[in-house]
Amino acid sequence: MKKPALLTPVPAAAPAGPRSAPAATRPAAEGGALAARLLGRLQRQAVPAVLVLLVLVSSVLFPSFGTLDNARSITVQTSFLAIVALGMTLVILTGGIDLSVGSVFALGGVLAAWASQWGIVPALLLPLAVCGTIGAINGLLVARAGMAPFIVTLATLLAARGLLLAVTHEGATTYLVPRGSAFAELGQGTVRGFGYPVLIALALFGLGGVLLQRTPFGQSVFAIGGSSDAATLMGLPVARTRVLVYLLSSLLAGLAGALSAARLSSGVTIVGVGMELDAIAAVVIGGTLLTGGAGTVGGTLWGVLLLAVIQNLINQIGSLNSSYQSVVSGGFLIVVVLAQRYLFRARPTP
Amino acid sequence: MTQPALAGRPAALRLPDAAWLQKYGVYLAVAVLLLFNALFTEHFLTADNLRTQLVQVAPVVIVALGMALVIGTEGVDLSVGSTMALASALLPLYLGYGLVPALLIALLAGIAVGLVNGTLVSVVGLQPIVATLALFVGGRGLALVVADGQLKQIVNPDLLALGSGSLLGVPWTVLIAGALALLVAGLVHRTTFGRRLVAVGGNRTAAGLAGLPVRRILCGVYVICGVFAALAGVLATARLTASDPSALGTLMELSAITAVVVGGTPLTGGSVRVLGTVTGALLMQLLRATLVKHDLPDSTAQIAQAAIILAAVYAARERRSR
Amino acid sequence: KEETPSAGSGDGQAAQAATSAAASAPAAGAGCTLQSTGTPKIDLKDAIVGFSQSEKEANPFRIAETQSIKDEAAKLGVKKLLTTNAQSQLSKQISDIQDMLNQGAQLLVVAPLNSDGLQPALAAAAAKHVPVITIDRKVNATACKDYLTFIGSNFVEQGKRAADALIQATGGTGKVAILLGSSGNNVTTDRTNGFVEQLKAKAPGMEIVAQQTGEFARDKGQQVMEQLIQSKPEITAVYAENDEMGLGAVTALKSAGRKPGKDVKIVSIDGTRNAVQALAAGDYNGVIESNPRFGPLAFETLQKFLAGESIADSVIITDRAYEPGNAAASVAGAY
């Protein structure tokens, strides 16, 4: 167990590394060592475990569930939410929240579609520049002016939506991405059937994991979320880290929006509504504390997948009335978190 | 208190400075907005118009009051909008037995939702946002199942009277909201439950060690929030003269949380500002009214709304004394 | 009893007397055949049909729409009908369609949430040679190539007809408030454009004094109307882009002591039973139907297509118009 498990270490949950405490060594001694170790590992990784269980069960129940095609469509659909949730993870880890991501996502898409007439570079740069500005505003207002993140990002949620409406003449204009352009390819191309957005999302999560776990910036993020007073007293760059975190969140949301526009071939104005809640839910289900200070980007990835699989399952069940669909997905959510809580070793509440 | 030897030096005189602004910023913002409208909006300072604003804000105020209590315990309740819908959906089913039984059933639904939320938060120990997310998603579905997806016209005269009637010119909904605000203020400041709730929000570990019944308090708070949301659902239904489970209370959770936070209650728990919450709701209401009355297109309206919220909260922000 | 579309709503529409499955295949275009899409020839009775609904069945329009598809499928004895609901999320609609394809859907009926953005889903269907019929809303793509055909109403036209109805009710003068649908939505845009254009062309004496969104919901419509009554008491006419908002406006006007239908004329689009009832009761001045009963027409089109016939790129469904004169008699026929 030498590998420092990049994406899943330490929060309050369970240290992924070896523990010299007798707790970890005892079950191994009692025979069935390997099985016990595996079980122990799985128990500490509640979300992936629930996910694996869910996937196994539903593959048996629904023949069309466990297919490669299904995997491809689930992954590409989730990749956009995943990218947004990655940024959200960083923000939540500092104990903040970013409600603006849904609007910023939509704005990014519209801007990208508009700029795509001049090629792929403007199509990526414009949304990043505008969304980055929004993120910087969020960050500065939170970190420098000391305003509550909830309110600041709620305001920018409105502002980004307003900007989007202004750009699209109150939603009357939909900008289209030129067919066959390099930008469209970015959203629609595949490698072995898996869309580029999936690969981009995975790469970003990899980077995010390294950023969070292996760089001083990441340590500051955890420290601020754990105790921002202590972080200040320890001389960490608290304000700078906060600004950066909101900046990254908006950039990622904008990028996800751009990719989604590339995939949809158009800058759709109605996307992203309520996306912030999905992202927050994925992050929190992924084991990140909403109060900050503990969590992993890997957990978020699992959380996003879990939400997607639940939705897919509801479709597999087939002809559920839409009202029952909500009831079922609400019920599912409870079952999953309860399973997480009771079947698997719960995190010690800090 | 007499302890001259210990009490430091005489306090510096408090001027209406930054700290003052922080404390009373919301009220100031409301005043400014009222002034603006009085000057620049036609037909604004009429009794009818003011009544309209109050009537529209009443359900938000009621939900926000419950939400403020939840936020005081460092929680949040996303399910309020769905609870409103559920209460609204149940009403027509039982109005045949009269207003009171139907009302009781609706409130019972609120209690049930609160109990589920409260149990998930306090006993199971889930993070409030996840715990209440389940009913946020499922609750509205349940409401639609109950109502068979249909909007139903309300014909019960008692319920309609609740929505449109008034006492001495003050609509019932406004009176109810006002009474609840007083009640919650009393609850927070004058009862053991209120004080303990704030302590639980301020330091849960310490509260537990001090022997407070933390679980019961948490559960109680979510139940109150659920009941308030259900009541708001009933009042909104009465005013709409229809039970509309698909649209009633959508985004209410955001409006309520916004009112609470703009009103100066921190999301980190440990304090509840009741008057601030009411004022926060009023501020948002006036803001929306102003934008509609000046017929701004949606794009401009949203940007303006964002700017004004930021300005108001910026003025009232907490300045750390260093 | 049945309405023929009023004068302005000509293009390609032929009024038919049949209840809901009124259809017309315009002569335009070469049409689309099995060969051009590469769809294998199958019998509808052995087929798995997928239906993707865009919004929750929580308003009369969507309820009637879904029900009509389900009923017709049952009537024709379709082997299996998969239904999904995107709950107003575009991304969910895309994955819904892909899920159904993965579950083996051979024919698809889609009620798009938005005219743009379904590209990936359509591409996936095309790759599997699964024909897609979009109902209610047209997608911005190439018929026959990206999808088979579109069956539905013309929203711009609906807006124009609403304008006509309002002009008739007001006599061509007055101040109008528009209750817009959700911002950024194609339906909102089209119904607004049609209305505004027609008003400009036909009734220069009418002035639009307010355009505010009521988000297609009754309570929002009511709230906005309450504000407008206070700030712009001079308003004499309201155009609501769906019935729900119109009915909200009725409530608002009533509680402000005004007489909807008389002091303030109201016209809206959709043709739900509640609105037609209000019309019959005199609270309303006109309702333009947006016909949700796509089932018969959709399956009829599919059957023709599978039988080898050529299908036109769009099939326009007939929308009725309810007027004070015919309302009372039509209530039962409204959805």
Place this chain on the structure above:
Amino acid sequence: MAPPAQAAAPPEDGAAAPPALEAVGVAKRFPGVVALDDVSLTLRPGEIHALVGENGAGKSTLIKVLTGVHRPDAGELRIAGRPVTLHRPFDAQQAGVSTIYQEVNLVPLMSVARNVFLGREPRTRFGLIDFARMHAESAELLAGLGVTVDPRRPLHTLGIGAQQMVALARAVSVDARVVVMDEPTSALEPREVETLFRVVGDLHAQGIAILYVSHRMDELYRLCDRATVLRDGRLVHTGELAGLDRLDLVSMMLGRDVAEVRRHGVTGFGDGHRADREPVLTARGLTRRHQLHGVGLELRPGEVLGLGGLLGSGRSETAKALAGALPLDSGAVEVAGRPLARRSPAAAIRAGISLLPEDRKAEGIVPELSVRENIVLAAMPRLSRFGLVSRRRQDRLVEVFMKRLRIKASSPEQKVGELSGGNQQKVLLARWLCLEPRVLLLDEPTRGIDVGAKAEVQALIDELAREGLAVLLISSDIEELVEGADRITVLHAGAVAGELTGEHVTESDLLALLADRADNADRADSADRAEPAGPVAADGPAAEPAPEEKR
């Protein structure tokens, strides 16, 4: 041990060198309180300077001004002779000032190693954090301080004492020319205190200036060269400590004349109590995995039972178990012969057991609430009728306790989070005393309390015991433990290691028992905390510093 701060600035020669750190005419005011008023302080290179004063005198505030946490309202700061403006603690650290703040200011959810290295993590070639090195170095650093914990453990799983040692490790492992320590020993055991002294000695030898705050007079006289005395935010005295009589120092701190101070003894405790009655509290076989192994004890009305042990020996856990605040695997607690059925703090409180917890920040105060509300928190039901709080009854109670414990606050409405550390402690004490319990469990009751108030608190404990209360006393101040307790139960590694009664309740007996135990433990297994070879336990204040393995 890892040599702390090898590369510190070379000692500047002699008296010619400018002061390492200097504050001139500093003032700081908080709403309602003048915390500092025209205070000047000069810290010479290489000296150990004591900062003393009673609770709320302004010591911590001065330190926070010196380290950039607070911006002074007036006055000037100089570091190495140059005037500086500190905007953030970061600036002070850049300028070579390293600080251990009064309340442990680390991040509870992060691992021990990360806490030690936050902000200056060792990197690999690729610029990424080198965890292997970080863990190794922090383990080594901590082992050098006598703490052997897995550096991957989340900090909050450590006791407050161990956390304090982590903070120490962090502070001394940076290159600093000034180290500021605000009550570093208040949570430490004699053994750790010795370690700390050794570290201070090392720093001193390297020419690093140290500003040292403590309420323990012995320490000051043992360590410090000079002292600055604050009272009510004003400077009362600065000078050599050697020539200053202890009584004079205390009288300056308290602002009372020497004669009055002299009347108080070393501690406020009187002599033994009568404890012939039936035990009011009996605990048997308290067991919890990895923490407690069959601890049993008896408490009689009217006696003070001391609980002795080394850091991490399970004393706090025992106290918490008695108070129903720690889930147990097995074991029973009886109050006056009746078993406590439900284990919860509420049930224990109803049975008359009160616990003053050890970690006042995490487990004690509700910082946003007022002094009044913090005091009455646990007693609320008694002070209210029909669920309505009675403000009048509260005020009466609060007034009594604020006077009796000399709680210094601008008013009972001041937020507890704004009080000085010692005053927070007094508020907590008041919270438990106003419950009028039958059994009082005190975990570090005088932690951070000034000399004057400490004697009063001790006298209070004494008085309560005389009135028939059963008191369990946990204290890292060994003198206090021995003076105060009638009987001492000694714990080691979560089990009872022995008991001292009668004339054996002495410092030397206690230390002997502890040392004996620590030795045994070393020879035995204990994977978790095998001590480094060699006798580590200090044998009392006069003993030699523990040998260092790595030098």
